[in-house]
Amino acid sequence: MVVQAHAAATDPAGIDLDVVREIVSHFKPQDHQEAQELILAALQEVNERFGYVSLEAAEIVAAHLGTTANRVYGLLTFYADFRTEPRGKHFMLVCHGMSCYALGSQALVQELKDRWGIADGGTTADGELTIQVVNGCLGVCDKAPIVELDHAFHGDLTVERLNDVIQRAIAARNASPVAILGSGSDHGSQQ
Numbered sequence: 581m582v583v584q585a586h587a588a589a590t591d592p593a594g595i596d597l598d599v600v601r602e603i604v605s606h607f608k609p610q611d612h613q614e615a616q617e618l619i620l621a622a623l624q625e626v627n628e629r630f631g632y633v634s635l636e637a638a639e640i641v642a643a644h645l646g647t648t649a650n651r652v653y654g655l656l657t658f659y660a661d662f663r664t665e666p667r668g669k670h671f672m673l674v675c676h677g678m679s680c681y682a683l684g685s686q687a688l689v690q691e692l693k694d695r696w697g698i699a700d701g702g703t704t705a706d707g708e709l710t711i712q713v714v715n716g717c718l719g720v721c722d723k724a725p726i727v728e729l730d731h732a733f734h735g736d737l738t739v740e741r742l743n744d745v746i747q748r749a750i751a752a753r754n755a756s757p758v759a760i761l762g763s764g765s766d767h768g769s770q771q
């Protein structure tokens with residue numbers, strides 16, 4: 581794969597490549613070895629800034645740190661924390677930790693697959709929702725099983741209530757960033 585030294589300002593998926601260049605410019609390795617050690621850190625910054633690392637962004641990282649885009653892309657696909665495609669408008673973490681698993685998270689994961697057509701890391705065909713299944717505990721086991729949708733926790737979930745939470749978020753377009761764990765309709769008082 582040919583490494584581009586200077587790509588267009590914005591890649592096809594919408595990442596501002598000038599921002600990527602700004603991010604990588606802060607990495608100033610003294611030698612080749614140090615440059616190789618900085619690749620993951622640079623990718624993490626890009627991933628955190630945009631939610632994913634596009635091929636074009638990977639090429640910029642590769643050019644700056646003296647490696648190939650193929651190697652950088654290999655790292656992106658090897659480590660689960662990285663995404664190579666943009667997220668949907670809404671992003672949901674599905675807790676699959678021990679407590680959530682014991683209380684039904686597998687049914688939630690299955691419903692996401694059956695009804696919404698998405699598995700771990702996937703995005704609905706309409707681009708509305710991306711999910712990530714988390715095998716570690718999200719820290720609110722007393723409300724298991726839970727999901728975190730657009731930074732808001734929803735606990736004591738059933739399949740029906742999961743679908744309702746998703747539908748309401750999509751309808752509202754702007755989910756609140758304020759945690760609603762333990763409040764209102766998300767704890768069984770509805771329907």
Ligand code: FES
Pocket residue numbers: 675676677678679680681716717718719720721722724725726
């Ligand atoms: S296991 Fe899911 S919140 Fe602890």
